[in-house]
Amino acid sequence: MPRLVSHPEEVKVVSKRFGQGAANIDRYIELGGYVSARKCLEQGPDWIIDEMKASNLRGRGGAGFPAGLKWSFVPKQSPKPKYVLINGDESEPGTCKDHLIFLHDPHAVIEGTIIAGLAIGAKLGFIYLRGEYRYLLKIMEKAVADAYAKGFLGKKIFGSDTEFRIITQTGAGAYEVGEESALMESMEGKRGVPRIKPPFPAVVGLYGGPTVINNAETIATVPHVIEMGGAAFAAIGSPRNGGTRLFSVSGHVQRPGVYELPMGYNLKKMIYEVAGGIRGGRKLKAVVPGGSSTPVLLPEEIENLGMDFDQVGKAGSMLGSAGVVVIDDQTCIVEFALRTISFYQHESCGWCIPCREGTDWIKKSLTRFHAGYGVAKDIDNIQYLAENMLGRTFCPLGDAAAMPTLGFVKKFRKEFEDHLNGKPCPFAKHVEMAVI
Amino acid sequence: MSPETMSIFSPQLAARFDALVEKYPVRRSALVPMLLYAQDEIGYLSEAVIAEVAQRIGITELDVRNVASYYSMLRFKPAGKYNVQVCTNISCMLRGAYDLYERFQEELGIGHKGVTADGLFSLEEVECIGACCWAPAIQVNYDFHDELTADHVSGLLDGYRGRARAGVPGDGSSSQGWRVEGSATHA
Numbered sequence: 001m002p003r004l005v006s007h008p009e010e011v012k013v014v015s016k017r018f019g020q021g022a023a024n025i026d027r028y029i030e031l032g033g034y035v036s037a038r039k040c041l042e043q044g045p046d047w048i049i050d051e052m053k054a055s056n057l058r059g060r061g062g063a064g065f066p067a068g069l070k071w072s073f074v075p076k077q078s079p080k081p082k083y084v085l086i087n088g089d090e091s092e093p094g095t096c097k098d099h100l101i102f103l104h105d106p107h108a109v110i111e112g113t114i115i116a117g118l119a120i121g122a123k124l125g126f127i128y129l130r131g132e133y134r135y136l137l138k139i140m141e142k143a144v145a146d147a148y149a150k151g152f153l154g155k156k157i158f159g160s161d162t163e164f165r166i167i168t169q170t171g172a173g174a175y176e177v178g179e180e181s182a183l184m185e186s187m188e189g190k191r192g193v194p195r196i197k198p199p200f201p202a203v204v205g206l207y208g209g210p211t212v213i214n215n216a217e218t219i220a221t222v223p224h225v226i227e228m229g230g231a232a233f234a235a236i237g238s239p240r241n242g243g244t245r246l247f248s249v250s251g252h253v254q255r256p257g258v259y260e261l262p263m264g265y266n267l268k269k270m271i272y273e274v275a276g277g278i279r280g281g282r283k284l285k286a287v288v289p290g291g292s293s294t295p296v297l298l299p300e301e302i303e304n305l306g307m308d309f310d311q312v313g314k315a316g317s318m319l320g321s322a323g324v325v326v327i328d329d330q331t332c333i334v335e336f337a338l339r340t341i342s343f344y345q346h347e348s349c350g351w352c353i354p355c356r357e358g359t360d361w362i363k364k365s366l367t368r369f370h371a372g373y374g375v376a377k378d379i380d381n382i383q384y385l386a387e388n389m390l391g392r393t394f395c396p397l398g399d400a401a402a403m404p405t406l407g408f409v410k411k412f413r414k415e416f417e418d419h420l421n422g423k424p425c426p427f428a429k430h431v432e433m434a435v436i
Numbered sequence: 437m438s439p440e441t442m443s444i445f446s447p448q449l450a451a452r453f454d455a456l457v458e459k460y461p462v463r464r465s466a467l468v469p470m471l472l473y474a475q476d477e478i479g480y481l482s483e484a485v486i487a488e489v490a491q492r493i494g495i496t497e498l499d500v501r502n503v504a505s506y507y508s509m510l511r512f513k514p515a516g517k518y519n520v521q522v523c524t525n526i527s528c529m530l531r532g533a534y535d536l537y538e539r540f541q542e543e544l545g546i547g548h549k550g551v552t553a554d555g556l557f558s559l560e561e562v563e564c565i566g567a568c569c570w571a572p573a574i575q576v577n578y579d580f581h582d583e584l585t586a587d588h589v590s591g592l593l594d595g596y597r598g599r600a601r602a603g604v605p606g607d608g609s610s611s612q613g614w615r616v617e618g619s620a621t622h623a
Contacts, residue, residue: 002567170468173510191503207462250568256571325527339524
């Protein structure tokens with residue numbers, strides 16, 4: 001089992017059943033489970049959406065779109081069936097929160113999916129897990145089977161006349177499938193390439209029907225929103241950022257782990273108090289605040305930084321998937337930038353040329369650079385390539401590759417210059433040979 | 437596919453596929469899971485696997501290949517019985533994933549996507565596997581091993597050698613999880 005951590009500063013809402021055996025349906029019910037779904041069944045769609053809007057719950061996948069608003073975009077009447085699709089393709093480097101949700105609280109995902117289905121009038125939901133999460137898929141499959149056996153899923157859920165079914169699905173290895181339109185393509189048995197928007201999935205989604213797509217953490221939060229009431233949930237967080245967030249704190253901290261903290265929690269405190277500070281008595285060099293696609297922040301930029309969508313946005317980065325990657329002063333930023341772009345180059349689906357070519361050329365340039373064969377104009381060239389990817393692709397993967405690259409080049413230009421003209425990397429241990 | 441038709445899959449998997457294609461609003465939604473489950477049993481996507489999957493879904497073999505080539509877990513050549521996948525992405529890299537990966541290369545005598553001569557192990561450098569807070573992490577087939585150091589490598593490989601001798605199936609999905617001294621394992 002992956003290690004669970006705990007800290008007195010935590011506010012456990014979504015993680016409150018972690019380590020309590022709640023993958024067992026009876027235990028989940030004993031801990032208050034499936035009460036919210038029953039309540040929603042009684043109250044009806046308008047009430048659910050009002051509570052969700054009041055909660056200020058924003059999408060945990062990374063974009064931070066208000067979940068209640070997203071649900072309200074689905075037309076009430078539709079000639080085509082409507083669907084709920086849960087995105088458990090957790091693949092953003094630095095993020096491992098959904099891993100724990102599927103492991104410890106699979107029924108919260110199911111219950112949230114039922115509630116989303118009730119809110120939009122869907123009869124079928126899909127829970128899509130990345131292919132690598134086979135042992136977690138088995139846990140989800142068992143949980144779904146148990147929910148059917150109890151009559152919580154099926155033709156007449158909870159003894160009502162309402163139908164709702166859930167199908168679990170496995171991916172087979174693709175970061176890009178975490179993007180919602182690519183996720184629908186994969187769900188339909190195709191290559192995971194993105195669709196152009198509009199139309200948005202709420203209007204034309206899976207199999208052409210109106211579809212709500214939510215991240216696994218968002219949907220696992222929904223039963224708690226209903227349980228405590230939208231307003232009470234909103235009150236935990238910061239303005240316009242309701243509730244708590246599962247922060248995956250990784251890298252050079254003393255106590256890495258997934259911590260549940262209120263939205264707007266101070267980043268410096270998260271690193272130094274909650275996660276125990278930088279390991280080995282070293283100093284903080286930089287922090288990636290929201291998964292590898294978010295621009296890096298310097299120590300002076302996190303002094304008073306509250307971790308919510310708006311404040312991190314204002315600081316020039318993004319809260320993203322809340323994967324906080326902490327980097328110490330013995331780390332080569334050029335190597336870190338190279339490893340980051342290598343990932344996006346590998347995962348680019350190749351559909352949009354700026355992303356396919358941009359990631360490839362930045363990777364080639366950084367590889368050569370880090371190996372000591374860089375020239376001064378390479379730095380500007382890397383920046384030029386990244387800037388020309390921004391906003392020019394169907395899906396956000398192009399931006400996800402360009403934004404962190406720009407952050408590294410702009411904030412650590414001196415370190416890039418230190419690698420010029422055959423100078424050996426001051427940190428490097430793992431220099432790859434130039435590929436071109 | 438009718439039960440009388442010859443299938444290259446085990447009766448259990450064939451029956452599972454019969455049900456799977458009927459489960460979704462459209463048949464081809466079963467395609468990606470089917471390819472992965474077929475690979476788990478056969479070892480890779482052989483010509484015969486692609487032909488039968490295409491027939492079961494009702495699409496062309498070319499269409500199946502087109503989809504299969506997109507997904508990084510799907511392969512067209514056999515891997516080792518135990519496929520060692522070392523994550524070297526940022527969170528793992530910061531905590532020594534490259535040292536770990538180098539040790540695996542030394543111990544196994546193979547590089548990225550190589551297979552040992554006895555067919556027991558293959559090695560892959562992979563992207564983020566969603567175990568960032570328990571880094572560095574690897575997967576052997578579907579088993580996760582967390583918080584490893586290079587010193588764990590030989591013990592871990594010996595554990596799998598022992599399982600091979602004991603005849604434990606190689607797909608990893610039947611694993612009960614076992615522990616390497618000082619590391620964290622879950623499956």
